[in-house]
Amino acid sequence: MNDTFLKACRGEKTEYTPVWIMRQAGRYLPQYLEVRGRGKGTFLDLCKDPARCTEVTLQPVDFFNMDAAILFSDILIPMEPMGMNLEFHEGRGPVFTDPIRSRKDVEALVIPDPEATMPFVMETIKLLRAELKVPLIGFSGAPFTLATYLIEGGSSKVFLETKKMMFQAPELYHNLLQKITDCTSLYLQAQAKAGAQTLQIFDSWAGILAPVDYARFALPYVQSIINDLRKVTDVPIIYFANNGSTLIEHTMTAGADVLGLDWRINIKKAIARVGDHVVQGNLDPIALFLPEEDLKQRIKQLLEDAREAKGHIFNLGHGVVPQTPPDQVRITVDAVHEFSARA
């Protein structure tokens, strides 16, 4: 068992800097595409098939010597048992055919029992734990990020409907967020119970909020989830507020052990602001298109810039893009291991 990643999460000394990559199980891998195509199902069908989820989760760990695996799933999965109709449209991303706009819509949402409604997730976690020699990360979306999809009906550019609900119907917004929070809280607890050894909360859209709105309309729900988790599990918790450099003074209070950082901030400057937190990040995903020597040089610099951190988990600052040559991922992981090895 390689527990370097877990040690780093806890701020303990490690022999080298552990590395994993957001979306490491994904479309840049031909072997993923092969499994994805097998059975002719949709992306959602894949997410609900424990055998195939296990297979694609293991692929990058085996191929590239990653220090952690992350459950193959999607942050929107628990929104289906809440009562939402979810579809994935090619080139357009996730679509909720009936977005949440009214009190009636919010009242119709249920708080699902994760074991009963998403047994495939717990089954995947168990299958993975039996196979893995590195720690397994479970995850969820953060309530604000999940709410944007429910309210907008999918991805958005200016998040007009979400902010309108915040600003014009704050009670309705709160009731919606509270339901999503309750659902997410139970969902993450179930993942930990099933065997997830770390939990990451993805707040992919936090960065579209002014700090004053983030503090009121996003942060409290994350704090609530983490607070609940601490009562039942001691697994490390990672919170990733994407594009959140101006929110650090708030995200610091979320209660997480590790703060994820996107690539827009110099990691050294971020570390000076995160207090007693381990950091995770933050190479630009497109930096994987640098020529090999330049890529290595950039990784070396990033590792040096992160030396004063309480702990550092190397990652990209966002998900790896589908066009990435797999060999560049190999170079990256090897370079992190090589350059960070403590003498």
Next chain:
Amino acid sequence: MNDTFLKACRGEKTEYTPVWIMRQAGRYLPQYLEVRGRGKGTFLDLCKDPARCTEVTLQPVDFFNMDAAILFSDILIPMEPMGMNLEFHEGRGPVFTDPIRSRKDVEALVIPDPEATMPFVMETIKLLRAELKVPLIGFSGAPFTLATYLIEGGSSKVFLETKKMMFQAPELYHNLLQKITDCTSLYLQAQAKAGAQTLQIFDSWAGILAPVDYARFALPYVQSIINDLRKVTDVPIIYFANNGSTLIEHTMTAGADVLGLDWRINIKKAIARVGDHVVQGNLDPIALFLPEEDLKQRIKQLLEDAREAKGHIFNLGHGVVPQTPPDQVRITVDAVHEFSARA
């Protein structure tokens, strides 16, 4: 002549905080849509029609008592005489049908004479100066932002092609950026000569760059343009690097008088970092959907947070969205004027 805006740009004491709004002449105004529809032309046709450009530029100034007017145009206008075929597709935004990818593509680009190739812009500026009782802002895109459109062929999500050119063909990238810089430099000089009293450089996509890449691949071209401008004109220069909170230590060195701020950063924290710069911003455009009293409260707070600035020009943190009720713009401008009036 109301020169409050110009005084604020120069860091001089003003009787109140001047205000204008990005995209203030635009689709949220029924009167704009009326002019836009008149003549059945395209958006590009409107941009090339001095009479109608003048009309739509004046509308918000007259309706809402704005302290500055901004030339109605588009940052991509000078890309056409450079040799690019530009189209605007409904719902998809700007499209360059033949994106720049090769040395041949870059070599084919020309540095246009702005007066000869864009006489409609200079004509609009002259018509506006004859009408306006407030200062006129001219503008351009920043070279990096313009390059993203040329290389991607339009808007983008991860800017893969742009970054690939930077990382894999830095010389080609530099040659392209140098040509865009030369074009933009002449274009802004011509606007000042025609009568523009302030120049704003929009770096709409600066925020997708890691600071290390911004410093190398975006900032030097802005510095070059501003340096050239200083030799021939003393009009104030505003530089707006959108989503640029982690870039402030670099944007400070661009040479501008005023730094534009997007809404993601608390203005007080930004002011503490901008040194000897006037700031412009930074209300969330969607905050215009707040109920009247909440909107006023937020404006009051923003003005208070900006009190320690060398100078403050009130603006949104990005363009006003088309769905905005015009009355909310009126409330905003009136509130800025009322709350900022020095006793």
